[in-house]
Amino acid sequence: xxxxxxxxxxxxxxxVVRKTGIRGQGSGINARIALVVLSLAFLAVAPRxxxxxxxxxxxxxxxxxxxxxxxxxxxxxxxxxxxxxxxxCSNCHADIKGYPHPDKIAPVDCKTCHADxxxxxxxxxxxxxxxxxxxxxHGNAHEIFPxxxxxxxxxxxxxxxTCGQCHGTNGMAGKHGLASVYPNYIDSIHGFALSKExxxxxxxxxxxxxxxxxxxxxxxxxxxxxxxxxxxCGNCHAQINADYQAGVHGQAIARGDxxxxxxxxxxxxxxxxxxxxxxxxMQSTPICGNCHKDKFSTYRDTFHxxxxxxxxxxxxxxCWDCHxxxxxxxxxxxxxxxxxxxxxxxxxxxxxxxxASFVQYQPHANARxxxxxxxxxxxxxFMNLLLASVLTFFMLHTILWLIRSRLSQLKNxxxxxxxxx
Amino acid sequence: xxxxxxxxxxxxxxxxxxxxxxxTREQRYMHAALFxxxxxxxxxxxxxxxxxxxxxxxxxTAVGGFGSILFLHKFFAVVLTIAFLLHLKEIFQRxxxxxxxxxxxxxxxxxxxxxxxxxxxxxMRWFLGLGPKPKFDRYAYWEKFDYWAVFWGMIVxxxxxxxxxxxxxxxxxxxxxxxNAVLVIHSEEALLAVLFxxxxxxxxxxxxxxxxxxxxxxxxxxxxxxxxxxKRTLEFERNAARGELEKKVGIAPxxxxxxxxxxVGFTAIFIGFMLLVLTLTAYFS
Numbered sequence: 001x002x003x004x005x006x007x008x009x010x011x012x013x014x015x016v017v018r019k020t021g022i023r024g025q026g027s028g029i030n031a032r033i034a035l036v037v038l039s040l041a042f043l044a045v046a047p048r049x050x051x052x053x054x055x056x057x058x059x060x061x062x063x064x065x066x067x068x069x070x071x072x073x074x075x076x077x078x079x080x081x082x083x084x085x086x087x088x089c090s091n092c093h094a095d096i097k098g099y100p101h102p103d104k105i106a107p108v109d110c111k112t113c114h115a116d117x118x119x120x121x122x123x124x125x126x127x128x129x130x131x132x133x134x135x136x137x138h139g140n141a142h143e144i145f146p147x148x149x150x151x152x153x154x155x156x157x158x159x160x161x162t163c164g165q166c167h168g169t170n171g172m173a174g175k176h177g178l179a180s181v182y183p184n185y186i187d188s189i190h191g192f193a194l195s196k197e198x199x200x201x202x203x204x205x206x207x208x209x210x211x212x213x214x215x216x217x218x219x220x221x222x223x224x225x226x227x228x229x230x231x232x233c234g235n236c237h238a239q240i241n242a243d244y245q246a247g248v249h250g251q252a253i254a255r256g257d258x259x260x261x262x263x264x265x266x267x268x269x270x271x272x273x274x275x276x277x278x279x280x281x282m283q284s285t286p287i288c289g290n291c292h293k294d295k296f297s298t299y300r301d302t303f304h305x306x307x308x309x310x311x312x313x314x315x316x317x318x319c320w321d322c323h324x325x326x327x328x329x330x331x332x333x334x335x336x337x338x339x340x341x342x343x344x345x346x347x348x349x350x351x352x353x354x355x356a357s358f359v360q361y362q363p364h365a366n367a368r369x370x371x372x373x374x375x376x377x378x379x380x381x382f383m384n385l386l387l388a389s390v391l392t393f394f395m396l397h398t399i400l401w402l403i404r405s406r407l408s409q410l411k412n413x414x415x416x417x418x419x420x421x
Numbered sequence: 422x423x424x425x426x427x428x429x430x431x432x433x434x435x436x437x438x439x440x441x442x443x444x445t446r447e448q449r450y451m452h453a454a455l456f457x458x459x460x461x462x463x464x465x466x467x468x469x470x471x472x473x474x475x476x477x478x479x480x481x482t483a484v485g486g487f488g489s490i491l492f493l494h495k496f497f498a499v500v501l502t503i504a505f506l507l508h509l510k511e512i513f514q515r516x517x518x519x520x521x522x523x524x525x526x527x528x529x530x531x532x533x534x535x536x537x538x539x540x541x542x543x544x545m546r547w548f549l550g551l552g553p554k555p556k557f558d559r560y561a562y563w564e565k566f567d568y569w570a571v572f573w574g575m576i577v578x579x580x581x582x583x584x585x586x587x588x589x590x591x592x593x594x595x596x597x598x599x600x601n602a603v604l605v606i607h608s609e610e611a612l613l614a615v616l617f618x619x620x621x622x623x624x625x626x627x628x629x630x631x632x633x634x635x636x637x638x639x640x641x642x643x644x645x646x647x648x649x650x651x652k653r654t655l656e657f658e659r660n661a662a663r664g665e666l667e668k669k670v671g672i673a674p675x676x677x678x679x680x681x682x683x684x685v686g687f688t689a690i691f692i693g694f695m696l697l698v699l700t701l702t703a704y705f706s
Binding site for chain 1: 468469470472473477478481482486487488490491544545547548549550554563570585588589590592593595596597598599600601602604605606609610612613616617620621624625629630631
């Protein structure tokens, strides 16, 4: 505030300024002129209902602040084009009956008009309206646009950024012990589609979580509750959901077996990658291995795994290359790719010329299991014995030789200065 | 310490040092082809065998990812296969077509005989101070073992490798479970080869006090009279008795060849030791 200007202000006028808490921040002169005009107008017409134009006499000044230094500026252009542009100020600020109005005014209650949304919010994780006022998502109260308007904070392309204010690295999420999900999302295939391609249909936060009635994933009514996730993702990925529902995992979930994986168990919730990307191919096999421990361990003994875990552009068989990703069926099912009748076709997708004998190869053979794979068991046993016996014999042989050789070399050198032992 | 003196060196009594040919030029090239392709195979095979160790992925990425590492492995395999076939051809040529004596039997042959069995026990008695040091002929028993280990290894590792490379083709003659077994055979036998060559062959042939730090004969082809007489006493004596020693006299290795051989040899030994260390860290972690 300009101190010099304050000193020259007429004391009567200044008392009005102080009482209403209105001060010109950058230009004391403007404020003074405005107040004089306002006072005169007030005396002439009071008391009557205040119109937006009346309020904007003060609130249209971008330098106006309240007693605490907070801006009380309302951008008239933006406000009038906003979804609430046709309303009078007093429609929302109902407790202001005239001018001057008190320092402290009642907070605007959006639910007066938006009762449905307020109801939904009440049962949601954002129920605390002091922590999460409507404006925390919808932005500046005087600049709210319809959600189809690109200027809206809840326009599909703006939603992640809006939610990310709190659910990002530096936001509220950390304070409340929630994971920072914004960075994961924004680098995901959904985030890329949204931020790089500007795809309005790309999943944003509210596509999965909803908007006002966001529930914890532990709440059975939540779209992110484990057994609801296939349907939630299926809203866009309809065919994949149909495949998944037909497979063993989908059927287990339908039976209420929550141990079975849903979409997010393999694809993750937020950092979803393009499944053909090597990064996803690299990370996904151990995910299946979380449950299928024995199959994962035997897979790791195979060349598929050995070569595949070297990274880079990886084309060796991963779990779903043989088992299908979504429509996973047991080998006994005639439509399963690992049904004996289909093996030549399945293996043949990579191994040109696969024949009946070739597909007898066991991608999950266990060389440590004598009953299951006797041939392999004895081959491994023989190789291990060969390794151990050859190395043990020659290790001893070499060590003894070294010692003896060095000793006699030193002895000879002492005797006659000879080079050899 | 036994090192070959450069050209012009003299013995203690002033006479010029005599050098005898042990390996032909072709045999030296064969050893070079062998250790180059073996190092290549080990360097590209170990990351696949221990693909989950910390260095495997880094190494694979360094050579251009998994596609490249498999390509290089197959490339070195083909090189080694060609070298092996050339060796078989040479043996066939010498032993069968030219009917050269002593290739398949006798004191100068690679084939093991009763004396080798006696030498193993005799040598061990000497290790323990229980007897005199045996005298060795052209190839000592551990050298024969080296040769046959590589010979057998190439057949086993080569066959199992090609069986994986052309699995659908080999499946015409092999039962299904054999396709599982070939990986076990290939990787275990290869592991044995790596551990054996990079520790036991290195020490027995190059690093033991008699040859320390490197036996240059496989690079230069010749060894000094003193070394010949000391290391391969029986061969020396036999040739001397027959008066055929002069037939084996060669020229002293030029200095450049000695230096070049040292650079190549020590590089190979260094790479081998590095691979040995990586293998052991991966194996025991």
